[in-house]
Amino acid sequence: MARPREFDEDEVLERALGLFWSRGYDATSVQDLVDATGLSRASLYGAFGDKDALFRKVLDRYVERASPLGALDRSLPAPEALRALVRAWVDGACDARGPRGCFLLLTATSSNDATSAQQILAASVADTERKLAAYLRERRAAGELPEGRDPKDLARLLVVTQHGVASMARAGVDRALLRAASKEALAHVLGDA
Amino acid sequence: MARPREFDEDEVLERALGLFWSRGYDATSVQDLVDATGLSRASLYGAFGDKDALFRKVLDRYVERASPLGALDRSLPAPEALRALVRAWVDGACDARGPRGCFLLLTATSSNDATSAQQILAASVADTERKLAAYLRERRAAGELPEGRDPKDLARLLVVTQHGVASMARAGVDRALLRAASKEALAHVLGDA
DNA sequence: GTGGTTCTTGACCGATCGTTCTGGAACGTT
């Protein structure tokens, strides 16, 4: 019925994510997006609406894909699974391909669209905390983890560690420091003396 | 010899800090600064140079004043001193007066002036880590803290906790979560089972 | 091929950005 699009929407969103993630919302101009995606301004606006709408779409896409507990292998014994998880946090935050840190956290701490992103982050944090606490209780009941401390508080420690790692990684802090710190948080969860 | 200034430089910098901290560099326009400080544009430029120079001056001022270990009371027994320290981290980051979080961390994770702020942050982090590790060793030798784990790694855990708290506080995360998490990190340092 | 619809292109809009300039007011010195 009409002329088909000459671009792949997913690819455009991916490029836009790269820009927004590395430079932030304000510092990314529409011209930058035009240059990076190859689309013209009118095509961008026609396909995604204004800059805010595009950003929201990009953020939704990121949130949908990112899973804080994705690296938690439930087939492994708890200590190894958790070890792999926190390692994945550090490596993911320090990954040289793509910008460092967490795009959602960056958005929620910057000014633009803050309240919206903050709500998403709050929900994500609450969800991660709840799932982690449930996991700890479950594995504790299975005898894989020591008793004693409140699983909820331990989950909270891990979540704060995760975000500290993401934030500091974006700030350029050395990976070795983040690795050591997260290992130490994990040691507490595992009850290592 | 000439007409004296009608404004207090410290007060102007303080107001500028408030704006930059709450909105970030990009989202703070010169007009905003003019409105908030009461100065005219020409006076601002005459006194501080351009926007970048003003921002740098504001950042330097903040860094100079902020002391991550300022709340560490060395006259107290180590457990109480550390407890007060991490509590001060949380309360400081969540303080309703003024913007939440850490201005230096915000700057280092945003795009603008990133490399410069990142270097300052890296130096601050390294310094805090070193001093904390030394403190832990010292108090460990005095019998106030348990042996076993590497003081350097424990210091790193605390530093990452501190920044996780600051970052999440800025993102609007509930204070109770941050408090619980930092308490847990502290428990690890204190060797609480 | 023709009509209808959508896409693409590039020029263009007003608004706002950071910055500078000009004119005049306010002060210390002589």
Place this chain on the structure above:
DNA sequence: AACGTTCCAGAACGATCGGTCAAGAACCAC
């Protein structure tokens, strides 16, 4: 009182911002 200097107020600068418009090109259905 008169000078020289510095400060203040506001207009104005070019550049860039996000966003739109008009015209032509590309496609599908018929």
